[in-house]
Amino acid sequence: MNKQFKAAVPRWALIAGTLFLILVAASACTNGKKAEQGAAGEAGQKIKATATIGMIYDIVGKVGGNHVEVTGIMRSGVDPHLYKASQGDMRKLDQADIIFYNGLHLEGKMQDILEKIGKQKPVVPVSKNIAQDQLRSGSPEMGSEHDPHIWFNVQNWMSAVETVRDELSTLDAAHVEDYKANAEAYLAELRKLDDYTREQISSIPEAQRVLVTAHDAFGYFGDAYDIQVKGLQGMSTESEAGSQDVTKLRDYLVEHKIKxxxxxxxxPRKAIDAVIQGAAQQDHTIKVGGELYSDAMGEEGTEDGTYIGMVKHNVNTIVKALN
Known part of the structure; x- marks a missing residue:
């Protein structure tokens, strides 16, 4: 700019013009980022999703298909009631475009972290669209008014699938039809699983239809498929079963001749072994009917490492032992 032009243009006009250019540049940058996020699928970039437990990880993978890169936090054999997030977990949460979790205080020690992250990005409880009258009462030790083990009623888990479908569709509008198709295919499998579970459990004579487990995780399963459920511990495993819990369950098993x-x-099975030993001292033999998956699935890459495989394993194990 030459000296004559500077003299002709007031100083305030130069400042205003400079500010205008800065605002235009900032707006273009912001709009560019928004467009990049909204068209992530169109640009060939996968949505980055993180799931807390294996059952949710399985849903996101099935519904997201080729458009979503999903990472899980808690793997096989991990108890979500007691889990504490590691630095690696925090990186997964920070890098995610969207996070899916249970939403009923299942991930008790991570709840505060998830709520804080939810102020910055979508953090979705997969339980949010399950009807209130379908939720069982919770327990004081969990800090939740509802039982979080919703996946043991397959119809509840179908609602979770629909929630994941809708949230991914909102985040990545370019692939809505793919998310719908993936979800419908998976829902068809879950309808068959629901029918299979109901049919198999009904084959157990009613007098023998009593499921006794280490902790009270199978309440939804009992309500949905007409089987009585007893747990040594409450819904949470945060505190160990005491001697009174062991004695109470032992007496129930002896009285009702449950084998x-x-x-x-x-x-851990230590408390269950104590129940078995206590019953033996009263001349009542109890066997271990098998190992069930409750708060975690099987090893990744195996049939039991999928939600459908986990449920079928449990159903087949229960039916074989109680029949």
């Missing part, structure tokens, strides 16, 4: 009890893959 099978089940251990869980994510819960």
């Amino acid at each position: 099978a009890i089940f251990v869980e893959s994510s819960v």
Whole structure:
């Protein structure tokens, strides 16, 4: 700019013009970022999703298909009630475009972290669209008014699938039809699983239809498929079962002549063994009917490492032992 032009243009006009250019540049940058996020799928970039537990990880992978890169936090054998996030977990949460979790205080020690992150990005409880009258009462030790083990009623888990579908569709509008198709295919499998579970459990004679486990995780399963459920511990495993819990369950098993009890893959079996030994001292033999998956699935890459495989494993193990 030459000296004559500077003299002709007032100083305030130069400042105003400079500010205008800065604002235009900032607006273009912001709009560019928004466009990049909204068209992530169009640009060939996968949505980065993080899921807390294996069952949710499985849903996101099935519904997201080729458009979503999903990472999980808690793997096989991990108890979500007691889990504490590591630095690696925090990186996964920080790098995610969207986070899916249970939403009923299942991930008790991570709840505050998830709520804080939710102020910056989508953090979605997969339980949010389950009807209130379908939720069981919770327990004081969990700090939740509802039982979080919703996946044991397959119809509840179908609602979770629909929630994941809708949230991914909102985040990545370019692939809505793919998310719908993936979800519908998976929902069809879950309808068959629901029918299979109901049919198999009904084959157990009613007098023998009592499921006794390490902790009270199978309440939804009992309500949905007409089987009585007893847990040594409450809904949370945060505190160990005491001697009174062991004695109470032992007496119940002896009185009702129940001969099978089940251990869980994510819960130590020490207290269950104490129940078995106590019953033996009263001349009542109880066997371990098998190991069930409760708060975690099987190893990744195996049939039991999928939600459908986990449920079928549990159903087949229960039916074989109680029949």
